[in-house]
Amino acid sequence: MEIEQLSHVLSDRLPALVSVALFTIVVYAVSSLWNEKSTLPLLGAGYGNAAQRRKEYMTNAAKLYQKGYEIFRHQAYRMTTLNGERIVVPLEALEELRGMPDNVVNNIIGLSKEIETKYTSLDGENSAFAAHMVRSDLTRSLNRINPELAAEVERTVREELGPCDDWTSQMPFNQILRVVAIVSGRVFLGPDLCRREEYIYASTMYTVDVFRAVSKIKAWNQYLKPIVQFFIPELKTLSEHRRKARAFLAPVIQERKEAMRNGSDLPDDMLQWMMNKAESYGVSDARLAELQLDLSMAAIHTTTMAVADLLCDIVIRPDTVDELRAEIKQVLKNHDGVLTTQALYEMKLLDSVMRESQRWNPISQSRFPRYIAKPVTLKDGTQIPAGMFIETAIGPVNHDPKLYPEPGVFDPHRFHDLRNATKPDPINYKTREQYQYVTVTKENMGFGYGKHACPGRFFAANEIKLIMIHILLRYDMRMPNGATERYPRLIQGSHEAPDPTVQIEFKQVQSAAQA
Numbered sequence: 281m282e283i284e285q286l287s288h289v290l291s292d293r294l295p296a297l298v299s300v301a302l303f304t305i306v307v308y309a310v311s312s313l314w315n316e317k318s319t320l321p322l323l324g325a326g327y328g329n330a331a332q333r334r335k336e337y338m339t340n341a342a343k344l345y346q347k348g349y350e351i352f353r354h355q356a357y358r359m360t361t362l363n364g365e366r367i368v369v370p371l372e373a374l375e376e377l378r379g380m381p382d383n384v385v386n387n388i389i390g391l392s393k394e395i396e397t398k399y400t401s402l403d404g405e406n407s408a409f410a411a412h413m414v415r416s417d418l419t420r421s422l423n424r425i426n427p428e429l430a431a432e433v434e435r436t437v438r439e440e441l442g443p444c445d446d447w448t449s450q451m452p453f454n455q456i457l458r459v460v461a462i463v464s465g466r467v468f469l470g471p472d473l474c475r476r477e478e479y480i481y482a483s484t485m486y487t488v489d490v491f492r493a494v495s496k497i498k499a500w501n502q503y504l505k506p507i508v509q510f511f512i513p514e515l516k517t518l519s520e521h522r523r524k525a526r527a528f529l530a531p532v533i534q535e536r537k538e539a540m541r542n543g544s545d546l547p548d549d550m551l552q553w554m555m556n557k558a559e560s561y562g563v564s565d566a567r568l569a570e571l572q573l574d575l576s577m578a579a580i581h582t583t584t585m586a587v588a589d590l591l592c593d594i595v596i597r598p599d600t601v602d603e604l605r606a607e608i609k610q611v612l613k614n615h616d617g618v619l620t621t622q623a624l625y626e627m628k629l630l631d632s633v634m635r636e637s638q639r640w641n642p643i644s645q646s647r648f649p650r651y652i653a654k655p656v657t658l659k660d661g662t663q664i665p666a667g668m669f670i671e672t673a674i675g676p677v678n679h680d681p682k683l684y685p686e687p688g689v690f691d692p693h694r695f696h697d698l699r700n701a702t703k704p705d706p707i708n709y710k711t712r713e714q715y716q717y718v719t720v721t722k723e724n725m726g727f728g729y730g731k732h733a734c735p736g737r738f739f740a741a742n743e744i745k746l747i748m749i750h751i752l753l754r755y756d757m758r759m760p761n762g763a764t765e766r767y768p769r770l771i772q773g774s775h776e777a778p779d780p781t782v783q784i785e786f787k788q789v790q791s792a793a794q795a
């Protein structure tokens with residue numbers, strides 16, 4: 281198939297490269313004979329060669345990880361994924377691996393392979409600066425910025441979902457995407473720029489275009505990628521996004537630099553916090569602008585998918601909607617109607633539903649993608665050679681009855697009961713607070729694991745809570761045509777997502793209409 285695609289491209293445009301391409305195919309075929317770097321057991325050998333195993337992974341990744349969990353629960357094994365061969369490590373190995381330095385167990389090279397940075401030109405090194413900024417300045421600002429964030433969410437939800445005086449069918453994914461982009465943008469770039477259509481377009485489309493480009497380049501084997509990259513228009517679209525972001529923010533950055541020199545009042549947003557540190561971290565103005573795209577990519581679709589999945593989970597559970605509203609109203613009353621960090625913390629049923637939704641709806645069946653830069657020997661004697669990529673399975677963990685009793689039940693109260701200690705703790709955590717949405721443990725890897733676990737999860741949790749609060753207070757929701765089944769999700773390889781085309785009906789509740 282790949283050879284056919286290649287010859288089609290080349291016969292039209294670049295006959296001189298045919299010989300180079302054929303040579304690389306031969307190199308690939310020969311080199312694959314020496315590809316057995318690890319002697320760990322291989323899952324799915326029965327499906328045939330690597331291409332056949334990859335095909336199986338494309339449609340049945342969740343089943344393969346489940347099988348791997350059942351057969352090799354406490355043992356590492358090899359598996360053919362869409363990114364080539366991976367070593368899937370058991371949960372207990374994560375304890376050891378997470379403590380190892382980045383020059384042994386590396387997240388950036390791990391991620392680079394996933395998003396093909398060599399061809400997409402996404403910059404892993406400077407993304408470490410973005411991670412630092414989220415972990416430090418953004419998370420520390422949450423107490424301060426929450427009330428104004430709440431006001432932004434209230435206004436944006438109202439504007440984007442509209443009046444809905446009668447039952448109105450919507451594809452809420454699109455509206456939620458805009459809400460998340462604007463609200464996140466308020467924190468990233470300030471109250472004016474976050475509402476500019478150029479920003480909203482870039483921050484919502486960059487991720488889509490990255491994944492389009494990634495899937496195009498991934499369709500080719502690694503020896504052909506250096507050639508075909510020049511014929512993939514989606515890669516050019518990414519450069520165009522970066523060029524536009526630089527042009528959009530250049531005057532803003534200049535203006536702010538001027539204000540910094542003059543000692544004028546400075547904005548209180550991520551761009552400014554980054555500018556304050558840019559010189560000491562060696563980050564150029566151009567990169568500052570591009571980092572906004574990287575931030576959007578980390579923050580906006582992930583948060584949107586979480587809200588969209590939540591809506592799909594609760595729209596078929598009217599009792600849960602009633603209970604959530606009651607909790608929200610009670611907590612608001614206790615806090616004089618102000619959505620402070622403490623008020624959000626006290627919405628423990630909402631937190632529980634969010635975590636249960638994340639348990640059911642991971643955005644990937646695998647987690648902890650890391651590159652092994654130096655050979656590792658685990659305590660049980662398992663050897664992981666340098667140059668291998670590792671990961672761990674999350675789906676089977678989320679549905680392990682020893683960790684989550686009755687895993688096949690969507691239980692909105694599951695984590696609420698565990699936090700309140702009204703149910704026994706099967707994992708025996710040090711504190712029941714580890715059942716919060718934002719707590720990362722090896723049994724709860726929705727936000728990843730270890731020192732590179734998602735630093736944006738505290739911001740995301742607040743944002744999701746605020747969006748859900750305003751949707752629940754303002755709108756009644758129902759499935760079209762009285763349907764009672766949850767909408768299925770989209771699946772490709774290990775990646776899963778809510779279907780952005782599904783419809784939900786909204787109607788403004790009476791009290792909100794009068795407000």
Ligand code: HEM
Binds near residue numbers: 728730
């Ligand atoms: C529900 C929403 C979100 C989900 C499910 C999510 C999930 C993840 C996951 C799985 C990782 C990889 C962790 C690992 O490999 O161990 C990650 C990394 C990251 N996320 Fe999030 N994320 C969300 C929202 C956000 C937001 C809102 C931001 C920024 C404000 C953000 C910023 C980042 C950054 C900068 C990294 C890279 C961390 C590093 O390399 O050290 N994320 N996220």
